[in-house]
């Protein structure tokens with residue numbers, strides 16, 4: 001008789017962000033995702049700054065780090081592996097606390113994104129024992145066989161995981177959608193590669209309860225930019241996450257149609273050029289790969305990278321014909337789509353004639369309520385730059401969630417990464433609602 005296969009969701013049964021799942025079979029244990037929480041229990045927003053300086057054991061005491069025995073650097077390791085679905089901080093942000101002997105399985109894009117974040121920001125991640133898995137493919141860890149399935153998401157190279165052990169199969173969706181550039185294929189690939197009738201489906205439900213949010217496809221978003229700004233006489237400023245490469249592709253497509261050059265800040269240019277080296281990245285918009293792309297060097301980012309001594313990163317594009325300086329911009333405002341983010345208002349003030357330009361705001365609208373995003377957008381408004389919110393979610397709306405359920409036909413559906421587990425009843429299969437830390441034998 002085979003050993004029982006159990007599931008424990010350490011965090012994520014009733015919140016979005018910071019998901020952490022443990023699977024156990026016999027003596028084998030694997031953990032999926034280990035991210036920073038975005039919410040307190042109950043769903044109120046969690047400001048992580050007060051926890052920034054705390055040690056691992058202190059974070060565990062505070063309930064911020066999930067209580068997983070044998071996972072952390074100060075413990076005797078007893079976990080076989082950690083799997084990371086994608087690079088977003090709420091799925092990967094606690095890697096520094098993992099015991100250095102425990103292998104961390106992740107995709108090539110995720111590994112590169114984690115390295116870029118370490119290079120460019122104060123978030124420094126040590127990956128002591130990374131194992132890059134290949135896709136398509138599978139790998140074994142202890143009693144488990146793991147099959148990664150590429151999914152569309154707002155982070156490049158995101159994966160769902162199908163995991164077999166003891167004659168049972170569990171599917172972890174991670175964060176996903178189907179309205180991006182590879183999205184149409186996401187569920188087809190899963191349908192093709194994963195037999196229906198999985199024993200357990202752990203499925204994200206970020207969009208449940210967000211009924212007011214419209215879900216455009218990425219190509220529709222690009223079309224909206226083109227339709228809105230034909231013959232616009234000033235600059236189009238773009239504020240998006242530098243790591244959301246699908247969005248950069250959308251803005252690049254729009255820029256081409258509007259006959260504008262895409263002027264990336266050198267951080268975003270580096271992200272795209274690095275991911276361009278991954279499989280699936282050959283058509284990403286970065287200088288030298290596709291036409292009509294330039295790079296600029298915002299003051300604060302230059303100063304930060306100089307302090308870090310990272311001339312290698314600065315010089316990647318600085319001494320090439322792709323560089324565009326601030327002084328080049330006033331004469332060509334109607335010919336550029338310029339990447340900006342806080343605190344680049346300093347640079348924008350130095351560009352004469354910038355008033356009357358528009359800010360294409362392409363992040364979740366919740367960030368506009370407070371903090372540095374709000375103050376940046378307010379400063380631009382005082383310079384005569386109005387915002388146009390043009391954004392679509394990285395997560396699956398209800399219809400897509402239903403398609404995944406129909407494709408996998410799970411015997412049990414487990415809510416995760418959601419504020420609304422009760423709404424899973426609508427998917428028409430048996431729902432197993434857990435609380436954080438409950439162990440469930442499949």
Ligand SMILES: [Zn+2]
Nearest residue numbers: 086088155175
């Ligand atoms: Zn994500």
